[in-house]
Amino acid sequence: MKFDSREIQAVAATHPSRFDLYADIHKAMRALMSDTLLAVGRMDPDDTAELGSVSGRVLELLDFCAAHVRHENEFVHPAIEARAPGASAALAHEHESHVQDITHLQATVANLCRLSGGQEAASTARALYRELALFVGQNFTHMHLEETAHNTILWARYTDAELLELHTRLVSSIAPADMMYTLRWMVPAQNPAERTALLSDMQAHAPAPVLEAALAQVRPFLSDPDWAKLARSLGLAPVAGLVTA
Ligand SMILES: [Fe+2]
Structure with missing residues (x-):
């Protein structure tokens, strides 16, 4: 996918005051993902206590990401499909890929938790760091597309009052x-x-x-x-x- 910051600026300039249902939660996700990735990078694989606590943080992040995908699948994509059939298909497909990635990362974390230092723990920690970095990178690109392509559709087909009502229903389910x-x-x-x-x-x-x-x-x-x-x-x-x- 071609990354173009002008695209998001153009969308924002066209709709400077529209309600953005992605903005707050995506800021949370970018912060959580970045902080967790850094923690994995700093982790001492020979320190079993740190290994356990950082692994726990990665699992929390993965649970959070899985819940976020469910929320978008359950509330946002049906809203897009209701007024722009087929428009959410590409990013819905990426959600399926994210779920597979989450399962894979959970398995890597489980593998790491069975180890107690040594060369195997070091190499598994390095593998987790790289896999998580790719997952974070893919999610950053995905969120950019939602904030541009999906928002463009939502703003064209829904009023802010309708989007606020949709957002309230989603948040109320948490x-x-x-x-x-x-x-x-x-x-x-x-x-x-x-x-x-x-x-x-x-x-x-x-x-x-x-x-x-x-x-x-x-x-x-x-x-x-x-x-x-x-x-x-x-x-x-x-x-x-x-x-x-
Ligand atoms: Fe998404």
Whole structure:
């Protein structure tokens, strides 16, 4: 596939204010994938504790990717097919390939977990790093196509109100624990305006303890200036040790 950053700029320029249902979750995925890949690259294959913890992180990433594919297959692709028959076929085929890749990576991780250091652990860790890097690269390209080609179709065939309703139905299907995991990666990857939009919506519509849990989840991963901007934008009381006004 030819990578062309002008394409995504052209789509954004044509529809500067349209609702992008991919934007937030894809930022979360890019952050999670990048961070996990780096962790695998740094992993000491002779340190069984680290090997176990990093392997666990890779399995979490793979579960997250599998769930993301299911969400898109269950909610987004049927919406595209309903008003543009055949338009989701190419990327649906890539989803099938991603599922196969996930199964293969899970097997590599299981193989690694059976080892306890030595040459075989080192070579398996190196193989996992390379396979995961390819998977991440393919997913980055795939997400770019969704944000350009699929958004172009969605914006042509749906109003923003319809897309928001579709997005709300998708998000409502996610279990609370999975949502907290998503927020852990999504919010630190967003810019300040995106964080405020997401969490002020939660502030307006969710019970107070849900917002409190979300903020507690993301606080350790935000810098002090970013946290101050977020707290100020949500009208929260200044936090000890931080300047919020
Ligand atoms: Fe996808």
